[in-house]
Amino acid sequence: MRADHNYEITTIQLGPHDDLAKLMADLANHASTAATLAWQTEGKVVVSISHSITLIDGKLFGTVLLTTDEPDLH
Helix, strand or coil: CCCCCCCEEEEEEEEEECCHHHHHHHHHHHHHHHHHHHHHCCCCEEEEEEEEEEEECCEEEEEEEEEEECCCCC
16 A cells, blocks of 8 residues: 555445344445456455444444555556
């Protein structure tokens, strides 16, 4: 990672879900698909993938955060 650089951030929001296992499966599926597409079709370097789960009014919501960068060609 370079210090003075702007990274691209992609956010995927999922929900509402009633079932934690279903939400976790959807989060894993969407995160891996996004990372694969960023690398294979856009030529991006995937720097990090993170996710969070929030409970709001008895419903589960998930967020995937994908950080990418351009390849360093040096």
